Amino acid sequence: DAGITQSPRHKVTETGTPVTLRCHQTENHRYMYWYRQDPGHGLRLIHYSYGVKDTDKGEVSDGYSVSRSKTEDFLLTLESATSSQTSVYFCAISDRTEDSGANVLTFGAGSRLTVL
Amino acid sequence: AQKITQTQPGMFVQEKEAVTLDCTYDTSDPSYGLFWYKQPSSGEMIFLIYQGSYDQQNATEGRYSLNFQKARKSANLVISASQLGDSAMYFCAMREGGSQGNLIFGKGTKLSVKP
Numbered sequence: 001d002a003g004i005t006q007s008p009r010h011k012v013t014e015t016g017t018p019v020t021l022r023c024h025q026t027e028n029h030r031y032m033y034w035y036r037q038d039p040g041h042g043l044r045l046i047h048y049s050y051g052v053k054d055t056d057k058g059e060v061s062d063g064y065s066v067s068r069s070k071t072e073d074f075l076l077t078l079e080s081a082t083s084s085q086t087s088v089y090f091c092a093i094s095d096r097t098e099d100s101g102a103n104v105l106t107f108g109a110g111s112r113l114t115v116l
Numbered sequence: 117a118q119k120i121t122q123t124q125p126g127m128f129v130q131e132k133e134a135v136t137l138d139c140t141y142d143t144s145d146p147s148y149g150l151f152w153y154k155q156p157s158s159g160e161m162i163f164l165i166y167q168g169s170y171d172q173q174n175a176t177e178g179r180y181s182l183n184f185q186k187a188r189k190s191a192n193l194v195i196s197a198s199q200l201g202d203s204a205m206y207f208c209a210m211r212e213g214g215s216q217g218n219l220i221f222g223k224g225t226k227l228s229v230k231p
Contacts, residue, residue: 107161
């Protein structure tokens with residue numbers, strides 16, 4: 001169990017309001033990721049982090065910012081939410097598996113965000 | 117151009133039969149990894165199997181195997197002896213270059229297992 005917790009799990013908000021999603025991990029993983037999942041698009045990378053205060057943009061970063069002030073927490077912020085940001089957001093950490101020896105992404109349970 | 121292509125939006129398979137889910141990829145990087153994830157209706161993403169570009173043998177993990185054809189750039193997932201619990205979305209993904217790079221996902225295939 002990679003110990004990844006996302007909060008909130010569900011949120012409904014209005015256009016123009018700020019929203020912050022939190023990803024918390026308990027196993028000191030260096031790499032953390034935020035993806036969004038939309039029908040017909042699979043999962044797309046928003047931002048990722050490779051250490052405290054070290055972050056970089058992904059494929060769909062416009063309208064999103066992130067912060068990582070502690071190893072265990074990776075925050076995703078929508079400064080002014082829009083309806084196009086209605087989605088399911090997944091946090092992930094990179095973890096080495098014993099079987100394959102590969103670094104595999106382990107995902108949190110997801111946060112469903114609805115922007116009205 | 118899409119990096120990962122899954123051409124089957126939906127598939128049906130009879131319980132206890134085998135099924136192949138297609139995945140083709142596009143990369144010029146000689147070092148890459150290929151992954152399959154399962155997403156049941158409950159929504160969580162479950163890692164199934166991994167294949168490295170330099171691996172000589174096809175990966176297997178229980179009832180899952182990855183049919184890796186490097187020259188064709190395909191990484192099909194084979195599920196043997198399908199079970200009702202295999203009904204889910206299946207995503208193929210690729211990591212290019214370094215071992216900590218992010219995953220690029222395909223759009224997924226919805227598998228339905230019929231009793």
